[in-house]
Amino acid sequence: MFWQQVASGLASGSLYALIAIGFVIIYKATDVVNFYQGEIAMVGAYLGYLMYLHLRLPYGVVVFITLIPGAILGLILERIAFRTLIRQPVLSMIIATLAVGIILKSLARIIFGPVVYAFPPVFNPEPLSLWSVKITVQSVWILITVTAFMFLLFLFFKFTKIGLGMRATCQDKETALMMGVSVRGIFSLTWAISSGIGASAGVLLAPLISVEPEMGLVAIKAFAAAILGGFHSFPGAVVGSLIIGVVENLAGGYIGSAMKDIVSFIVIILALIFFPGGLFGKPMVKKV
Amino acid sequence: MKKLFPKRLTILVLVLLLLLCPLFLDIYLIYILNLIGIAIVLAVGLNLVMGYAGQISLGHAAFYGTGAYTTALLMAKLSWPFWIALPLGGMVATTFGFLIGIPALRLSGPYLALVTLSFGEIFQLIITHWYKLTEGPLGLVVPAAKLGPVVFDKDKKLFYLVLVICILLIILAYNVVKSKAGRAFVALRESEIAAQSIGINLTKYKLIAFALSAFYGGIAGGLYACVGHLVDPLDFGLFQSISYLSMIIIGGLSSVTGSIIGAIIIVVLQQLLGRLHSYQELVYGVLLLLILIFMPRGIQGKLSGIIKVRRD
Numbered sequence: 001m002f003w004q005q006v007a008s009g010l011a012s013g014s015l016y017a018l019i020a021i022g023f024v025i026i027y028k029a030t031d032v033v034n035f036y037q038g039e040i041a042m043v044g045a046y047l048g049y050l051m052y053l054h055l056r057l058p059y060g061v062v063v064f065i066t067l068i069p070g071a072i073l074g075l076i077l078e079r080i081a082f083r084t085l086i087r088q089p090v091l092s093m094i095i096a097t098l099a100v101g102i103i104l105k106s107l108a109r110i111i112f113g114p115v116v117y118a119f120p121p122v123f124n125p126e127p128l129s130l131w132s133v134k135i136t137v138q139s140v141w142i143l144i145t146v147t148a149f150m151f152l153l154f155l156f157f158k159f160t161k162i163g164l165g166m167r168a169t170c171q172d173k174e175t176a177l178m179m180g181v182s183v184r185g186i187f188s189l190t191w192a193i194s195s196g197i198g199a200s201a202g203v204l205l206a207p208l209i210s211v212e213p214e215m216g217l218v219a220i221k222a223f224a225a226a227i228l229g230g231f232h233s234f235p236g237a238v239v240g241s242l243i244i245g246v247v248e249n250l251a252g253g254y255i256g257s258a259m260k261d262i263v264s265f266i267v268i269i270l271a272l273i274f275f276p277g278g279l280f281g282k283p284m285v286k287k288v
Numbered sequence: 289m290k291k292l293f294p295k296r297l298t299i300l301v302l303v304l305l306l307l308l309c310p311l312f313l314d315i316y317l318i319y320i321l322n323l324i325g326i327a328i329v330l331a332v333g334l335n336l337v338m339g340y341a342g343q344i345s346l347g348h349a350a351f352y353g354t355g356a357y358t359t360a361l362l363m364a365k366l367s368w369p370f371w372i373a374l375p376l377g378g379m380v381a382t383t384f385g386f387l388i389g390i391p392a393l394r395l396s397g398p399y400l401a402l403v404t405l406s407f408g409e410i411f412q413l414i415i416t417h418w419y420k421l422t423e424g425p426l427g428l429v430v431p432a433a434k435l436g437p438v439v440f441d442k443d444k445k446l447f448y449l450v451l452v453i454c455i456l457l458i459i460l461a462y463n464v465v466k467s468k469a470g471r472a473f474v475a476l477r478e479s480e481i482a483a484q485s486i487g488i489n490l491t492k493y494k495l496i497a498f499a500l501s502a503f504y505g506g507i508a509g510g511l512y513a514c515v516g517h518l519v520d521p522l523d524f525g526l527f528q529s530i531s532y533l534s535m536i537i538i539g540g541l542s543s544v545t546g547s548i549i550g551a552i553i554i555v556v557l558q559q560l561l562g563r564l565h566s567y568q569e570l571v572y573g574v575l576l577l578l579i580l581i582f583m584p585r586g587i588q589g590k591l592s593g594i595i596k597v598r599r600d
């Protein structure tokens with residue numbers, strides 16, 4: 001049924017949105033595409049799994065606590081790997097994030113094995129029924145959290161001094177430095193925030209997708225969603241994610257599950273051909 | 289500054305050694321050399337579009353796969369001879385290269401990365417699911433290549449085939465790099481606006497860059513079909529595209545020599561760690577990271593500081 005597909009699509013879309021937001025945070029401040037965003041969610045998921053199942057901490061607490069190890073990991077990575085690459089062209093940093101992602105994924109596989117862990121359902125698995133459409137409680141929470149994050153981050157980047165500093169750094173590092181922006185501090189903060197949120201996102205995702213080293217692959221769709229929305233816009237990332245979720249589900253429902261991914265990618269390519277800056281993108285004018 | 293290794297002599301000696309290889313190396317090593325030759329062709333092609341022209345191509349496995357499947361299908365299902373199937377594989381790949389070049393005209397950075405990645409994913413999904421055409425995950429078996437009276441069924445014979453094609457394509461690449469097109473690529477990478485202002489036709493050269501690198505990928509793929517005798521959708525996905533990327537980053541962007549070095553290293557690494565899959569990835573990632581931090585211009589960049597190896 002059409003609306004059910006749409007509702008499920010919104011639910012999957014919100015999963016992507018959680019990770020997509022992480023991409024945008026880093027891109028907005030550093031012009032870098034963070035290819036380990038999926039893997040940090042994986043780290044968060046494993047940590048969350050351990051805390052929830054073995055330490056028996058309440059779920060809400062787990063979601064918040066994971067922000068800390070996530071942020072710390074981000075800070076450490078920034079310090080060892082990315083800081084030395086500040087002076088390099090952006091491609092180096094992007095590949096570095098890719099390398100970190102690969103390292104995290106293989107470490108997870110070595111430590112935990114390729115076993116797929118099922119995160120026990122947190123909320124009542126019986127879906128809620130709204131107007132003949134079913135949606136799980138977990139999905140509703142994810143949608144709420146994502147929207148909350150979206151607003152907070154949007155306000156942060158637009159109105160706070162640090163947020164402005166981040167945007168300035170992205171636009172022109174040298175000038176930002178001259179204006180008194182602590183570029184090093186901004187970098188550290190950016191990676192910390194993005195990794196922290198990423199790890200938390202992993203905990204939110206875990207009950208819906210099982211916990212395993214490859215779970216970071218969902219980040220490919222999230223990446224696509226963020227770009228679709230215009231890579232430097234939080235509302236864009238969320239909207240893009242929801243669109244992809246819905247398109248995917250409709251394709252899966254009406255055409256067939258094999259075509260699901262193919263259709264999503266085709267839609268992405270078409271969208272970018274017609275909107276080269278993403279749906280909410282403003283073309284950035286680069287001076288020669 | 290005295291050159292440490294006179295270039296032409298070194299190359300001559302290397303080529304002679306290579307020609308004599310099959311006489312004293314065992315079959316497994318020859319097989320690895322074949323894989324290295326194929327990887328070199330791939331890496332050189334990728335470097336043309338990413339290193340020189342500065343365009344991001346995250347779906348390169350699709351070109352490789354197109355060449356591999358086209359050649360495989362023509363040889364297996366239509367029994368076409370190898371000396372038609374291989375170039376056709378290259379040409380079909382080139383066509384796809386043009387197609388991908390079209391969105392590239394308006395996109396750059398992460399946007400282009402996504403489009404190329406999407407193409408790559410779509411390609412893999414199609415070859416996996418289109419059973420009727422490609423036998424899907426079962427893989428497609430490729431009969432031995434024949435060139436006149438010679439049947440390339442043994443790795444040693446294939447070695448010469450791969451060697452010749454590899455050398456020819458390397459020479460081609462060196463020539464392209466030094467030609468007007470090569471200079472246009474670099475201009476394109478450094479600043480599109482400035483390049484346009486001196487009359488460089490962006491459209492033409494962007495499309496050429498993608499098409500050319502796709503051609504290389506396609507030929508490499510066709511060769512792989514002959515060397516491996518089997519094509520399988522799992523070999524042509526994102527993981528592979530990323531490993532080609534690693535080849536040129538580790539070896540050195542915008543350097544044909546760098547591509548060669550990178551290709552050798554990655555293939556050897558893959559073979560050494562082949563059985564320990566998770567450790568393979570770990571070493572991969574760590575190596576990549578270390579190279580990025582300590583040798584940002586790749587191994588070739590580092591070497592050209594030490595020995596006077598000419599940088600293109």
